[in-house]
Amino acid sequence: MPPHAADESARFTDLPLRPELLRVLTDLGYEEPTPIQLATIPPIIEGKDLLGQAATGTGKTAAFALPILQRLDAGRTEPEPMALVLVPTRELAMQVSQAIQKYGRELGARVVPIYGGQPIGRQLRALDEGVDVVVATPGRILDHLRRGTLSLHRLMTLVLDEADEMLDMGFAEEIDAILDATPENRQTVLFSATLPTRIDGIANRHLRNPLRIQIGASAVVPGEAPLVRQVAYVVARPYKPAALGRVLDVHAPTAALVFCRTREEVDELTETLNARGYRAEALHGGMGQEQRDRVMGRLRSGTADLLVATDVAARGLDVEHLSHVVNYNVPAAPEAYVHRIGRVGRAGREGVAITLAEPREHRMLTSIERTTGQRIAVEKVPTVADLQARRLELTRAALQE
Numbered sequence: 001m002p003p004h005a006a007d008e009s010a011r012f013t014d015l016p017l018r019p020e021l022l023r024v025l026t027d028l029g030y031e032e033p034t035p036i037q038l039a040t041i042p043p044i045i046e047g048k049d050l051l052g053q054a055a056t057g058t059g060k061t062a063a064f065a066l067p068i069l070q071r072l073d074a075g076r077t078e079p080e081p082m083a084l085v086l087v088p089t090r091e092l093a094m095q096v097s098q099a100i101q102k103y104g105r106e107l108g109a110r111v112v113p114i115y116g117g118q119p120i121g122r123q124l125r126a127l128d129e130g131v132d133v134v135v136a137t138p139g140r141i142l143d144h145l146r147r148g149t150l151s152l153h154r155l156m157t158l159v160l161d162e163a164d165e166m167l168d169m170g171f172a173e174e175i176d177a178i179l180d181a182t183p184e185n186r187q188t189v190l191f192s193a194t195l196p197t198r199i200d201g202i203a204n205r206h207l208r209n210p211l212r213i214q215i216g217a218s219a220v221v222p223g224e225a226p227l228v229r230q231v232a233y234v235v236a237r238p239y240k241p242a243a244l245g246r247v248l249d250v251h252a253p254t255a256a257l258v259f260c261r262t263r264e265e266v267d268e269l270t271e272t273l274n275a276r277g278y279r280a281e282a283l284h285g286g287m288g289q290e291q292r293d294r295v296m297g298r299l300r301s302g303t304a305d306l307l308v309a310t311d312v313a314a315r316g317l318d319v320e321h322l323s324h325v326v327n328y329n330v331p332a333a334p335e336a337y338v339h340r341i342g343r344v345g346r347a348g349r350e351g352v353a354i355t356l357a358e359p360r361e362h363r364m365l366t367s368i369e370r371t372t373g374q375r376i377a378v379e380k381v382p383t384v385a386d387l388q389a390r391r392l393e394l395t396r397a398a399l400q401e
């Protein structure tokens with residue numbers, strides 16, 4: 001454990017989660033629950049209906065997946081699903097189903113994605129074998145209901161994920177029809193990045209006395225966020241390591257703290273960066289004080305110029321001369337962002353905060369801007385030509401000095 005976790009941090013073990021889930025979360029390197037997970041996991045486990053505002057990147061998938069898995073009976077054999085997750089697109093159906101599978105691997109959860117464009121025969125076989133959780137796009141699931149190839153009469157929980165997107169895609173009637181085919185006493189959980197009045201329409205029709213949870217709206221008072229130059233680059237996941245390299249070359253930080261989501265990501269990224277010739281050190285929540293001191297010493301002496309860490313590991317860290325903070329992912333909540341970038345630009349020095357966002361996470365940048373009242377400039381990932389020009393510039397400056 002971090003010796004000086006000051007401890008404002010909440011832990012997964014504080015949540016009512018079974019050991020099989022806690023073990024998986026540890027294996028995945030998740031160090032602490034995100035705000036949306038903290039707020040929604042207990043009430044969902046209690047069976048409450050819930051309306052949550054959360055965008056991609058906040059950890060919302062685990063926020064509904066863990067409570068579903070928490071209540072999965074060990075050795076359940078009923079063929080009909082106990083939970084159904086509706087999502088707007090096939091990509092999301094695959095992604096969410098993989099995530100639930102991953103979280104539920106020690107429980108042997110039977111998770112099946114159902115979406116249009118996939119041969120129906122395969123889906124029929126999967127459903128025939130029995131299933132605990134179905135993750136589906138509305139159109140295709142309705143087909144199955146109409147053909148009688150899927151029954152929802154054992155459904156305990158229904159999740160509407162990215163509800164605003166589903167409405168934008170014209171799925172309103174399908175959603176109503178699907179909900180009408182489920183038991184009255186089921187639990188309904190709705191997540192949406194935005195809450196237009198149309199969402200209230202669905203909520204009024206299908207949710208019972210829902211708990212409303214909004215993350216990120218609690219604000220940092222504008223003006224209290226530090227004044228730091230803030231830049232973001234939108235990059236698809238496979239290109240992130242390469243993009244980070246170029247961005248680092250252009251910005252040429254004297255000392256940078258690079259934030260990752262999980263311990264695994266910290267290790268992988270540190271390795272990648274070192275292989276590419278950067279001098280990076282990993283910092284873990286699990287490290288002892290002595291190890292931490294050694295790593296910090298290398299950063300202070302300039303033997304390393306990049307420190308790669310999770311939020312938990314970086315807590316209580318005192319680095320005076322950081323020039324850059326890099327978010328390798330958009331943080332799960334605007335507060336975390338503000339907290340991270342508060343580490344640069346101290347004592348009148350210029351600080352720069354760099355964020356790599358995947359295309360799907362664009363919306364989170366806007367939500368951060370709203371919270372901080374400050375703009376994040378979205379820039380193009382530097383090209384090789386940009387890099388050459390920048391190197392020349394740096395050499396010239398060095399020569400002049």
Ligand code: AMP
Nearest residue numbers: 030032033034056057058059060061261
């Ligand atoms: P989501 O908002 O559900 O799309 O999740 C965004 C990403 O955050 C996914 O890659 C998850 O694996 C990851 N994630 C979710 N919860 C946590 C957590 N508590 N700690 C670290 N990473 C997480």
